[in-house]
Amino acid sequence: xxxxISYLTLFLAFISFNANSVxxxxxxxxxxxxxxxxxxxxxxxxxxxxxxxxxxxGYGEMHPKLVPSLTxxxxxxxxxxxxxxxxxxxxxxxxxxxxxxxxxxDGFDTSVYFDSLMNLTGKVGNTTYMLPFYNYAxxxxxxxxxxxDASNQSNFKSKYGMDLKIPTEWDEYLNQVEFFTDKxxxxxxxxxxxxxxxxxxxxxSNYLFARGGSFHDQNWNGQxxxxxxxxxxxxxxxxxxxxxxxxxxxxxxxxxxxxxxxGNAYSYLTYxxxxxxxxxxxxxxxxxxxxxxxxxxxxxxxGAWGWSIPTSSPNPEAAWEFLKWxxxxxxxxxxxxxxxxxxxxxxxxxxxxxxxxxxxPGLKNLLATSKNFPVFTYTPQFVEVMGTELSKAVxxxxxxxxxxxxxxxxxxxxAAKDGKR
Amino acid sequence: xxxxxxxxxxxxxxFVAPAVIVLxxxxxxxxxxxxxTSFYDYTLxxxxxxxxxxxxxxxxxxxxxxxxxxxxxxxxxxxxxxLFEFLIGFLIAILLNQVEKFRxxxxxxxxxxxxxxxxxxxxxxxxxxxPQLGILNxxxxxxxxxxxxxxxxxxxxxxxxxxxxxWHQVSFMIILLLAGLASIPxxxxxxxxxxxxxxxxxxxxxxxxxxxxVIIITLLIxxxxxxxxxxxxxxxxxxxxxxxxxxxxYYIYRSAFIxxxxxxxxxxxVILLIIVCIIIYPLFNYMNRADE
Numbered sequence: 001x002x003x004x005i006s007y008l009t010l011f012l013a014f015i016s017f018n019a020n021s022v023x024x025x026x027x028x029x030x031x032x033x034x035x036x037x038x039x040x041x042x043x044x045x046x047x048x049x050x051x052x053x054x055x056x057x058g059y060g061e062m063h064p065k066l067v068p069s070l071t072x073x074x075x076x077x078x079x080x081x082x083x084x085x086x087x088x089x090x091x092x093x094x095x096x097x098x099x100x101x102x103x104x105x106d107g108f109d110t111s112v113y114f115d116s117l118m119n120l121t122g123k124v125g126n127t128t129y130m131l132p133f134y135n136y137a138x139x140x141x142x143x144x145x146x147x148x149d150a151s152n153q154s155n156f157k158s159k160y161g162m163d164l165k166i167p168t169e170w171d172e173y174l175n176q177v178e179f180f181t182d183k184x185x186x187x188x189x190x191x192x193x194x195x196x197x198x199x200x201x202x203x204x205s206n207y208l209f210a211r212g213g214s215f216h217d218q219n220w221n222g223q224x225x226x227x228x229x230x231x232x233x234x235x236x237x238x239x240x241x242x243x244x245x246x247x248x249x250x251x252x253x254x255x256x257x258x259x260x261x262x263g264n265a266y267s268y269l270t271y272x273x274x275x276x277x278x279x280x281x282x283x284x285x286x287x288x289x290x291x292x293x294x295x296x297x298x299x300x301x302x303g304a305w306g307w308s309i310p311t312s313s314p315n316p317e318a319a320w321e322f323l324k325w326x327x328x329x330x331x332x333x334x335x336x337x338x339x340x341x342x343x344x345x346x347x348x349x350x351x352x353x354x355x356x357x358x359x360x361p362g363l364k365n366l367l368a369t370s371k372n373f374p375v376f377t378y379t380p381q382f383v384e385v386m387g388t389e390l391s392k393a394v395x396x397x398x399x400x401x402x403x404x405x406x407x408x409x410x411x412x413x414x415a416a417k418d419g420k421r
Numbered sequence: 422x423x424x425x426x427x428x429x430x431x432x433x434x435x436f437v438a439p440a441v442i443v444l445x446x447x448x449x450x451x452x453x454x455x456x457x458t459s460f461y462d463y464t465l466x467x468x469x470x471x472x473x474x475x476x477x478x479x480x481x482x483x484x485x486x487x488x489x490x491x492x493x494x495x496x497x498x499x500x501x502x503x504l505f506e507f508l509i510g511f512l513i514a515i516l517l518n519q520v521e522k523f524r525x526x527x528x529x530x531x532x533x534x535x536x537x538x539x540x541x542x543x544x545x546x547x548x549x550x551x552p553q554l555g556i557l558n559x560x561x562x563x564x565x566x567x568x569x570x571x572x573x574x575x576x577x578x579x580x581x582x583x584x585x586x587x588w589h590q591v592s593f594m595i596i597l598l599l600a601g602l603a604s605i606p607x608x609x610x611x612x613x614x615x616x617x618x619x620x621x622x623x624x625x626x627x628x629x630x631x632x633x634x635v636i637i638i639t640l641l642i643x644x645x646x647x648x649x650x651x652x653x654x655x656x657x658x659x660x661x662x663x664x665x666x667x668x669x670x671y672y673i674y675r676s677a678f679i680x681x682x683x684x685x686x687x688x689x690x691v692i693l694l695i696i697v698c699i700i701i702y703p704l705f706n707y708m709n710r711a712d713e
Contacts, residue, residue: 060655063678064678067465071465089466089681092466093465093466186553194573194662195658195659195661196658196659196660196661196662197659197660197661245552245553246552246568246570246573247551247552247553247570247571247572247573248573249570249573249574249661249662250570250571250572250573250578250658250661250662251573255547255551258551258554259553259554262553262554264553377466377681378680378681380679380680380681381679381680381681383679384675384679384680387659387661388660388661388663388664391661391662391663392662392663392664394662395573395574395575395662395663397575397663398663
């Protein structure tokens, strides 16, 4: 009898433990940062007793997977990563839970994040809906070994009357692209990601900012019919047609990266985390030769994901516990050590990490100076419009002035539809 | 109808009822929802904003230059892929039908592309077609041909997409047509040979006559699948460069999930459904007549 009672007690204890245990679920993109967090998850479970399950998938599958859950009164996901593309839509739909009360209750310090990232995937207006998760700001990668080569330096100086160095001005960079282009020998001054729609739209935005242009003013009046925008588009067309490999009009980022990583291009304007891939001997033949620098001229394009708790989250308190843990200084540092793309300034100031990653000072500067893409409900649709118009201009099917005018008109129309104008 | 017949019918109805109910739920319900949605200014963002706008979405779709362009690109694509897949497929099926040895090995090899997911097909071909690092340009460079811009040039991109679709789908034609050819009895050919008919006459009067229902059903199925082509475009070109490969299914997807305009996307889907019905109706009729 005693045995039976003790088994029963054990069984009831087991039942009650399982009834109280929480399992958090989230959709995650199949990127290195997800993998790094997965490796650290057992520590979170050990510390809090909360289990976490990730549904890992490609970017294209995430939005269609998230939306049905977000529109339900009780959704399937407890927390979610939000790409900056979706922030306007999710905010408008009221799908993200404001975090301000939880932040102030637990004294979570959000001042550690870069302002540019907090404005992109942290706050909307005065409300904090997200904690910046990882960044994918764009920077320029150039062949440092070619820049340091003495014969290149003397030839460049005699041709352009200026020193060959890491470029800080846009025109200086354009000269370098021309100088290094040697199509006869299969070497290109630049490789572009000219494929529709996201790759070309994102890359060209850097050209726009570098030339000092912008998308809109404070009242969302389009600024894409400016001289700077036209100059930026003409630069882009010239880069692809005169200094890049054939096929760049259709390249996605991985195809463009492969050209640069195989040592066939002097420069590639891309996501900063590609530096790790350049230095991976399995993926690259230019290990240690590429430098990552901020886009010369007036700055480059920012990009980031943020952690958010859906309003339909079944376990918002436990989800907040996870967010606090994953964005704590210790976990943020350890994720960065693994190669993650950090968003906290203190990570970039960490002496151990600066010792390990010599590109950190440059990356910190890049993140601090990056500019944001228009974030509103119709951001993805505007990217589509940009992608088509820019692509048509590049292949000669659209006059650059007309392409920019169409983009400007569509931006204003979508902004008006969103109540911004 | 006597009692026995009535009972038989009722008994039969009970047998098919579960299938009819499930099909109604799975197929009819989404179609009805799509039709209803097409009359609304529908968005997932805030359902309180959704309002009935009658036929406005349809007028917008029909008058949209982009929709018209996508329709033209789609019609050209469907016509060319179905035509070439049929011609190549029929030729290979006829040749295979005469093969005696290792037939199963040929079947297996020909089936491989069909077994691969379209997304994987797209990814593989994107690698093959990379202008600098792809195997295709490397191979043609060995015979002194300059590298080809397969996906970056509008004309090339359209032809390339057709080529990849043919590579992927031609096996489907081969398998169905081969099954049809294998079922043709030998006697009519023997009789024709005795009567002095040449090879072309035998093909025209016996093979084509027997094959007509199979050919029609094969074309019908392939036509419907080709009209729905989406994944290949999504992976390989995203409709570009420019809008050279912007097929209608991909355009509808973008309107719904990127443009967030579900009402407009639903109206375009309904238009596509009507077009498909118009195309397949005469073929169905013809098939039924052939059966009779």
